[in-house]
Amino acid sequence: MGAVKSPGRYMARPEWYDRNPASKCDQYQNTLSPHGQTVRLTYTVPAGKKAMVELLQADVFRRTVATTAAYPSSSWNLTPSGESIKYILLSTLTPEQNAIGDKDYRELGATLALFPGDKVEGITVDGGTGGTAMYYLSYKITEFDA
Amino acid sequence: MVKIRVKVTGKGIEGDPFRVNLPTYAWIAGSEEYADKAKKVLKSVVVEIPDDEVDEKGKLDPEKIRRKYRDHPVWSKFKG
Numbered sequence: 001m002g003a004v005k006s007p008g009r010y011m012a013r014p015e016w017y018d019r020n021p022a023s024k025c026d027q028y029q030n031t032l033s034p035h036g037q038t039v040r041l042t043y044t045v046p047a048g049k050k051a052m053v054e055l056l057q058a059d060v061f062r063r064t065v066a067t068t069a070a071y072p073s074s075s076w077n078l079t080p081s082g083e084s085i086k087y088i089l090l091s092t093l094t095p096e097q098n099a100i101g102d103k104d105y106r107e108l109g110a111t112l113a114l115f116p117g118d119k120v121e122g123i124t125v126d127g128g129t130g131g132t133a134m135y136y137l138s139y140k141i142t143e144f145d146a
Numbered sequence: 147m148v149k150i151r152v153k154v155t156g157k158g159i160e161g162d163p164f165r166v167n168l169p170t171y172a173w174i175a176g177s178e179e180y181a182d183k184a185k186k187v188l189k190s191v192v193v194e195i196p197d198d199e200v201d202e203k204g205k206l207d208p209e210k211i212r213r214k215y216r217d218h219p220v221w222s223k224f225k226g
Binding site: 027028040044046117119123125 | 156157158159160163164165166168169170171172173175176186188194214215216217218219221
């Protein structure tokens with residue numbers, strides 16, 4: 001049998017979700033004709049904080065048929081502080097998916113830890129001509145003391 | 147969150163997307179103002195930004211952003 005340890009003189013560090021947590025949640029939804037690449041949502045981790053991404057969603061839904069279909073898409077990318085952009089989640093329709101109601105839906109399959117200065121961005125784009133698509137982007141993040 | 151109208155930068159292409167020069171924002175759908183509507187060149191948009199990045203009058207406060215993101219290579223030098 002090992003020695004009995006005395007009850008804690010030292011306080012264990014609280015778990016991340018108990019370190020002054022704050023929920024950060026937002027969404028973008030709109031039906032759009034073809035358009036250039038546009039950053040609709042951005043979240044950057046402040047200094048002295050970390051963040052846990054609990055949900056990223058990206059959705060694209062054909063509303064009216066395109067004259068020349070391309071790849072309408074909504075996506076999420078991650079830019080670690082001081083590094084280059086990385087695409088991490090892409091929801092897109094192919095040119096063959098040009099019928100009303102064609103859709104694609106993606107969501108983040110794992111929790112993502114972000115560090116000070118890291119940034120996530122939700123983007124929409126459609127390089128086709130004519131027609132419209134509905135785009136949906138959303139996130140839920142818990143920010144906490146680093 | 148506070149709503150403000152801000153200038154849109156970028157060319158709408160990969161590597162230089164249309165965007166707002168702020169670290170955290172949510173684009174308000176349908177609030178776009180165009181420099182050239184036919185060519186879909188954006189001029190400004192209304193975005194929501196965190197409460198702690200504006201002054202008491204609800205205007206963007208560059209000093210608060212510099213402090214909040216003080217270690218960031220870009221936002222620590224933000225001029226508004």
